[in-house]
Amino acid sequence: MANKLLVSVVAVLCAALLAVGCSRKEQPQGQKRIAVVVSTLNNPWFVVLKDAAKTCAEELGYRADVFDSQNSPSVEAGHFDTIIDGRYAAILFNPTDAEGSIASVKRAKDAGIPTFCMDREISAGDVAVSQIISDNFSGCVALGEYFVGRVGDKGTYVELLGLLGDNNTRNRSDGFHSVVDNYPGLRMVAQQSADFDRTKAMEVMESILQAHPNINAVFCGNDAMAMGAYRALIAAGKEKKVMVFGFDGANDVINEIRAGTIAATGMQFPKTMARMAAEYADQYLKGKKDLPQKVPVAVELVTAENIDKYIAYGRSQ
16 A cells, blocks of 8 residues: 555656646756766667756756766766766766666765666665656566466567666566466567667567567567567568567657557656656755655556557656
8 A cells, every 4th residue: 555655646746747847946056067977878768868857957057967878887987986076966867787886876975966866776775865766667567467468378478688787677577577477378488688779689689589480479678679679570570470568668669559560668757757856956955855765656558559648758648
């Protein structure tokens, strides 16, 4: 009951944030700077996250500077050096690695710079002020249930994992398997990482299809990999025989679901997470210290049956 109440509260908060954005300007912050550190800008999903975080921080009166970590913990650590030396007021952070990013956040904390994680979390509860993340596990429970409903209780499937050092990868996979593993007739014939990358997913899927040409479905840990897998299926002439399931709510997958070529995705809300992180940073810098350490944002199942309710990375209304 407590978890359901928390999700309901977050859903209401998300709706409010989406409605009003970050337009409060009563107390301009002058030259105070907020750093927006994003794991990669080589994925449209993270570009949306970055844009929303930067826009909100600026609307709140801060100067916002963007740092692209290029999916590299070492590049990310260098960004934190720059941010600490530059005495930024706060960091809106999308980590590259749940464990590897902890040290950088701790260095920032020791330097008096608060960090607010968005979308991805770090595996420590005492270094970032707050972590606003999708409820990946529950979202993939819903995807798993829909997967079984579409594929049936017998068949073979492939799973494409994201970055192995990212907690989102584990939580999505765990949520999916908490459902699908209850059906012994559904057999996973391959499970490989494609690093959340479209091109790599296509290459991995092409290789898997050579060994397992007669699979029924592929579950992908994000939509970029879903699109890569789908392109591999087209190249093999199997796009009408293999169902593809993704996670994110990206524009191209939304269009494919509408066209009936991809089965489903889990809709995340990157604009909501970014806005909440910026709002929390602003509140913290203005003296509010009792912010929640972790905030789960509900994920919604998107299928052909409800596609008209959604656009890329959010609801249509």
